[in-house]
Amino acid sequence: MASRAHRLVRRLSSAASSYDALVIGGGPVGTEIARLGGLIGLDVAVVDPRGALLAAPTGYVSKVLLDVSNCAERNSRVVPREWTHAKYALDATAVRALAMTADLFQDSSVGADVVAGRTEFAPTVIQGRAAFKGRDASGSYEVQVHGAAPTVVHAPTVFIATGSASTRLPSLPFDEANATGWIFDSDSIVGIGRVPEHIFIQGGGLIAVEYAFIFERLGAKVTLALREERVLQGKDVDIDISAAVGARLEERGVEIRYGDGNVVKVTPPAEHGGVGSVELGSGTVVEAGAFLSALGRGGAAKGLNVENAGLRPPLPSGHLAVDYNSLVAESTGGDCRVFVAGDTVKDCAIYPGGLLSTGLAQGHVAVRGAFPEAWRATFPPVGRRVEGSKMDAFPAVAFWIDDGVATVGVTEQAARMAHGDDIGTASAKYSETVKACVQPRPDDEFLKIVYLKTSGSILGVHIFGKDASEMINHGAAFVNRGQTIWDVIHSIPPAVTYDEVFLRAARRACYSMAQFSGERA
Template identity: 25%
Template sequence: MSFDYDLFVIGGGSGGVRAARVAAAGGAKVALAEEDRYGGTCVIRGCVPKKLMVYASEYSGMIEDGRAYGWDLENKGFNWDHFKTKLKAELDRLEGIYRNLLKNSGVESFDARAKLADAHTVELSDGSKKTAKHILIATGGRPWVPEFEGAELAITSNEMFHLERLPESILIVGGGYIASEFAGIMNGLGVKTTQFYRGEQILRGFDNEARGVVAAEMIASGIDLRLGLNVEKMAKEGAQIRVTDTEGNTHLFDQVMFATGRKPNADNLGLEELGIERGKGGEIKVDQYSQTPVPSVYAIGDVTDRVNLTPVAIREGMAFVETVFNGKPTSPDHELIPTAIFTQPEMGTIGLSEEDAVKQETIEVYTTSFKPMQQSFAGRAQKVLMKLIVSQASRKVLGCHIVAPGAGEMIQLAGIAVKMGATKEDFDRTVAVHPTMSEELVTLKTPTRVV
């Protein structure tokens, strides 16, 4: 049977675009459909604009530090209109790059919604149908707001990049990295920031000691972090929003943002009709090669809800091409993935938390906490944490956790060592680069505790 294409990709985010480009570069005839903007969550409404907002929000502290170092600097405040205009232009530029990458790779693009008509046919929103030997679903995820009275008044991370004006006060609901990052951003931009989280500590799933340091520093920076608290209901009150919390207290905010979870974009794709199973969170269930029970249909990225990170989606896309087009069955590697959380302070992590490691074996925990030289000289008291989790039996470094300015940059490099199976003695043999914060990782001589 002949098909219009060797591969049809549904979704123009990082994973789908990479798979389409690489398959086309290998000689496959490829098409891709995207109903919204090319670049997906990361480029358009996630990591890229978020990191630019983090940068913007950090300048208030830099100006204060600059004065302490002898610079005559004046802070006239933050101009949101100036920033959002530049941000929009940058996102437009990046979307153009994604479109050109596809075009230059020979991938045919359709600005349309696509769904499965059968195992080898895609139906576009204009009514046309395209056939393909293989179909790859890479439709990502979306923010989700729970149902409660007044829920429609909340915005999500999607809308945070398009605010008409900067609010004077904001409530951010949630305790994951998106909520905690935006709390730092808004606080740094001069917005009176409150964060509700129903759990006992933010950043659930990460190392307890590390997330405790992040939370304490967020509070010290002026964020009103309320743990064990959630929103009961919301109502409009003039130009503001009246929030009733789960303890019965009421608060007024200019804006309320929910970051309480994300859902896979897998609705109305024709999956159920083809017998493609979805999990309890709505994710597309796939095997170790990203294949669904329909042999011609694959899925990668956040829509599969495995490890929801952009570089992981890209790796899954590459593994898909190796498996399907290069004849080399490749399972994406989801073990020991380094991660950065761009809270303020920043956090970088790879491997096991202390809590998870101790469930497996006897471990040695090495920690140090100090004030970094740059900020200490300026009179800021922000604490840095460096932490290694070491197997007492094998001596392997099982986990590395850093809370510090530039933690994301550090964990990328420390991640190589941990991924290679470096031992504590390998770290010890490495000469320190002085004076740096990261030198502490190779000068930790005595365990803080053995558990």
């Protein structure tokens, strides 16, 4: 450890079973925590059932399928309802994602190939499932790893980044033999192996909507049934974005059954590959060749035996409660050195929860809070950075829904609840930009700014349209820096890009504020 001058944490033991920090979960958040730990000089081990780190989220599967479905629609050579192209794309993406993960550590100069080997500063990857045993005489956590070669790992600091798992209603026949290959959740849908002629999707959240677009573009008839009165309701998505997405789905021919998402009876097909039926609360019976139940995801903390480490047990949702600001897990007493980040977190200061952007930010907060001295030694406060500088409270969030949805900050609904009549909104359509004169866009694509009328401060930015995920970083800077609509006008060039919607919306906000000031006077 002395090979790096700023390595401030003493290694507890030369034994292979002892580390400075243990990360449970090798997904994108766990990988980022391991990378940061290596950067600040820690000897890190990661326990993951796959025995490899993967910086791509579980949701990469739907992103691949969305890309394949877009190709199916654009390219007549891709035959709808043929799964061969999807399988090839999924396999190729997995290979590239593993290579990309290894490159992350090479780029950080903390190791070489973390998939096939280990160098001094790369994390040790242990294949298996982790469960807390307790604490040893030195106070380090003892974690049992159940795998091909069971072992016990010791570490004074543990990070839990186990992600999420699909929510399954006990009333649905997931375990019935006849339902195998017909009913799926958001984890198992990757194994469908075909594009059914008709798919029934239960749910109105991000995953359900995403797969509705995917299967419709692949050539399937899609029925989407949800309990709510609009898609994406309750998902921290602005109401205008929700309305635009719902309208786009219906325009594409997706049947949406609002307020009718309760399934009262399920009849799997009589034989494999056949058609089953779903009876809804309204009495409507839908016959379909596949059934996707996408009712959200819960935390994947169950089975970790966190009570043995003095932590409070997981919530019924599978999440772990944490300190709102530090992400330290809630304990039943004594010093706690267990931090939680990613989808396993219930509520914290980094908003909104359950998304990769948020999870990565939480990982940074957790590592910095766990090892403040090592962090400062590696990332000294220089230039405009000051001691105690905080992570952005609102990471930019992008959803791969149709052409793209991206958001940062608060929705109009939440802003009005907090600030009442002081809230203003301004929107601009893609079709109004110079670039749209060259490359016309649908009339329903837009950007919306939520701001305070009295100060012009920007509270939220919401985009539905092409390249939304590439544009939202502008909005994230405005929101997290407390900037105003005038900052937008000064910093967004009216070049031939879709970024022009920022400028147009900001100008409209200025006009509205001038009118508002006149009325107040």
